[in-house]
Amino acid sequence: MAMLALTLLIGILAVPSSAFLPTIVEMLSPMIEADQVFNQVPNIRYTDLLNDNSHIDQLVLHAMTHYGFFYVVDVPDYNAETEMELMTTFFGLPEDVKADVEIRAHNPANANAYRGYCPGLDDIDATLQYKNIFNIGPHETRAPFFDNSLDDATEKLRYDVQEPNVWPNTDNCDFDKEFKETFQAGFELRRGIARAFVRSISRALEMPGLPSLFTEDEFSAMGLRKYPERRAVNTNMYSDFDGELLRELEHVDSTVTILSTFENGGLQMLYNNEYKDAPNSGNDFIVNIGKLVDDIIDNELVSVRHRVKEVDFARYSITYFLGPSFDADISRSMSGEITEAGHKYTIFGEWIKDYLGAIELFYY
Numbered sequence: 001m002a003m004l005a006l007t008l009l010i011g012i013l014a015v016p017s018s019a020f021l022p023t024i025v026e027m028l029s030p031m032i033e034a035d036q037v038f039n040q041v042p043n044i045r046y047t048d049l050l051n052d053n054s055h056i057d058q059l060v061l062h063a064m065t066h067y068g069f070f071y072v073v074d075v076p077d078y079n080a081e082t083e084m085e086l087m088t089t090f091f092g093l094p095e096d097v098k099a100d101v102e103i104r105a106h107n108p109a110n111a112n113a114y115r116g117y118c119p120g121l122d123d124i125d126a127t128l129q130y131k132n133i134f135n136i137g138p139h140e141t142r143a144p145f146f147d148n149s150l151d152d153a154t155e156k157l158r159y160d161v162q163e164p165n166v167w168p169n170t171d172n173c174d175f176d177k178e179f180k181e182t183f184q185a186g187f188e189l190r191r192g193i194a195r196a197f198v199r200s201i202s203r204a205l206e207m208p209g210l211p212s213l214f215t216e217d218e219f220s221a222m223g224l225r226k227y228p229e230r231r232a233v234n235t236n237m238y239s240d241f242d243g244e245l246l247r248e249l250e251h252v253d254s255t256v257t258i259l260s261t262f263e264n265g266g267l268q269m270l271y272n273n274e275y276k277d278a279p280n281s282g283n284d285f286i287v288n289i290g291k292l293v294d295d296i297i298d299n300e301l302v303s304v305r306h307r308v309k310e311v312d313f314a315r316y317s318i319t320y321f322l323g324p325s326f327d328a329d330i331s332r333s334m335s336g337e338i339t340e341a342g343h344k345y346t347i348f349g350e351w352i353k354d355y356l357g358a359i360e361l362f363y364y
Helices: 018-027 036-039 046-050 054-066 081-089 095-101 152-161 171-202 210-214 291-296 348-358
Strands: 043-045 068-074 116-118 132-136 221-227 244-252 256-260 269-273 274-277 285-289 306-309 315-322
Touching: 036 269, 043 046, 043 054, 046 054, 046 068, 046 171, 054 068, 054 269, 054 274, 081 132, 081 171, 081 221, 081 315, 095 116, 132 171, 152 285, 152 348, 171 210, 171 256, 171 285, 171 315
Parallel strands: 043 068
Antiparallel strands: 068 285, 116 132, 132 221, 221 315, 244 306, 256 285, 256 315, 269 274, 269 306
């Protein structure tokens, strides 16, 4: 179940010293033609972001206010090809093997509601849910027992969302081991990027209280996604915005998103009221922010609207979402204003309870 005048960055950033200029220039992609505007989206080095090097904060802020996303590059010990190969192998397994890790909506014999395999809807009328997802969360062991005799939907959800991951159990032990270890590491890698991004934005916007909302991440989720090739097309698959044939609905995310598109094209971002192709992530990561979190920071950033246009191949991607802690107060922004969610909810757990009830698959 994710969404700006063309000006050269050097001319508008307040640079603290001449020594900083080469660092900014080096981080920028070289092409600045108007028809390739996203080649200007900043590249932020992984080590600079994770080490809280404050000299990149204004660059991150520029990316998020002008484009709504940026790229994290030069990630040590990360190999996108390995993730792609493992995803391709998993989704190519026989359906009866994958059924062992299906969520209970598809396999009632399984306990998990959110973490596990979600088969795509094999129906040409399922226009924008035509994908298969394997969802991974932060927990490997079950949370403490919840007393089901208690009539408390919020506390039951607090228990339910801490369900443990499930992992493929095939006749290939080497594959099973590599799949689990690779995506456990991939989850931690993306979580680290998302939290470092929150810290960077909190410094850039002078909102020191922001990171405290993300001390826990009970609802964080990483989805391995396969969009199969379509066998047919119907009129419901075309965008109401511009008539483009779509694989994924135009939307804005809710939380913090770390996206891997590998070398799979199709992702488009809205820029100056026009959808433009976003460069593939390759061995890097795309970072964007969702509406719920943007409201908390007084809408200082762009929660970019995005979509996936139709492509003529099976498309793979990985999305990681970092949400606030269960008990994080989302009712007011950093400046004290009532947020959009705050008209109905106080804590994130209340919001996510309704959100999960409104969607069939766990991706937010």
